[in-house]
Amino acid sequence: MAASVHKLVRKDGKKAQNILAPLWFLLPALIMVAIFIYYPVLATANMSFKNYKLFDQSNIFYNGFENFRGIFKDLAFRRILQNTVLWVTVSLFFQFFIGFGLALYLKSKFKFSGLYQGIIFIPWALSGFLMGLVWKWIFDDNLGVLNDLMLKLGLIETPIPWLSNANWAMAAVIIANIWYGVTFFVIMILAALQGVPNEILEAAELDGCGKAKSLFLVIIPFIRPTLILIILLRIIWITNFPDIIFGMTSGGPNQQTHILSSWLVQKITYDQDWGSGSALGLMMLGVLFVFTIFYLLATRLEKESEGN
Amino acid sequence: MFKTLGKATKFSVLAIWLVFTIFPLYWMFLTSIRPVREVTKKFYYPHANSTLDSYRTLFNQYAFGTYIKNSFIVSFAASAFVIFIGMLGAYALARYKFKGKAQIMLVFLVTQMIPGLIALAPLYLLLSKVHLLNTLIALIFCYVGGMVPFATIMLRGFLQRIPPELDEAALIDGCNRFTALFRVVFPVALPGIAATFIFAFVQCWNELFLAMVLIDSDANKTFPVAERSFVGAYYIEWGGLAASVMIGIIPTVVMFGLMSKFMISGLSAGIVKG
Known part of the structure; x- marks a missing residue:
């Protein structure tokens, strides 16, 4: 009771x-x-609609779209926009394909594969800014080990101006970013691959699928939703990741290696022009928002038309 | 024939990537043990003149003991709080059906799109209003706030894999929801919680920009901010920087190394199915 x-x-x-x-x-x-x-x-x-400079706090007032106008009129703006697109697409391309390849290799265990994984996952545990500094030391035009090695091996005759020439410097920061970000794809894709049921793979083999065929016809379609999601997350994340550029070049020479997010950091921390920095941040948020919606719509539409 | 060729390709690709991954760290290590005067000379293996001077400088000339302590306090406290808050939220999202659940998920998911950097200026102003600038507490709060969405989403994925019968049994045995969560569900979810904790810890340990903006006094500097002081306007002190990099990576690499196997299975549960 x-x-x-x-x-x-x-x-x-x-x-x-x-x-x-x-x-x-x-x-x-x-x-x-x-x-x-x-x-x-x-x-x-x-x-973002205010004239707000940290060093001139008695002079804060609403100034309409002045900050946005200032960004568009900035001489470096075009270059920074191009850099951002380059930074995201090239980094993503290599991170994804190297990461995918490594994940496929690591899926089947071999001797020391656990240790191997542990080691190649290390970049993810490190600070992007510090690794930027480390890469700066490696790429240094005169003192860097990379030029030294390439000279010694006879690959080049004169040192490459890795960090003092804007185009080489863009290549350098992107290489460092690829180094840094492959880990993410290895971990995520490996996790996804382990979710593919063995029965499906065995059935495919029985049906006479070779390795390549089962990869494209069975494995990739199976993990496609995961791939779509991690690529989206990655695009957003790489766009918002100024740390490596900040460590390696601080956007130099002459603002030529900035991307939008490192430019934002410069505006907030060095220039202390918070109005302009906020306007830039708001624009980035807007662009990412619109991009995400289009990306999700596009990938969903594609799926639906496949279903028909 | 094809099989051996395939195998050879596989292991050469893996070897190349291994060398590429390790080389920057190996090079930093060599730089850190060079005598300060020889930092710019290039030798490719530990040299007879190798010395630990750069490491000594960190603790004698600079207060790296304090910086490391600060970073540990901030990272541990923030990660612990974020797990606590995240677990509560994740539990509600994993176990209850209620109106507005989808909208709340959206509130968390949308944050992943927001550039965290835009928070620098507003948070500086907010924290100066409540007189928390220059304190470790301010950093802890900001880190927790920034990490709550990802922790909640990730933990929800882990909790969904734990059968609800487990906490229902605990409820019948006289637990309330809260004690059921922390006494019964928590231990079972521990692997997922550990993975989330390590993610959070690594993020805090490496965070630079907020710490740079919010912390001004030497006594409260965190490790990454202190390391920036090796970077002068015209000159970088490579020996000290290299030594500090080598020390700074120890905690995160150890954690990651211990967990790497387990991260994969944890993630495939938390993110793929979540």
């Missing part, structure tokens, strides 16, 4: 809980996100 009463109360209590309980559980997370992510977005939107 006592037990059943107890149960009844508990059931009632549970019902009453059900409406509000999940919200209580979610409250701390939502509060933190509101204060530290969404509030800054709104504040940025507000600040």
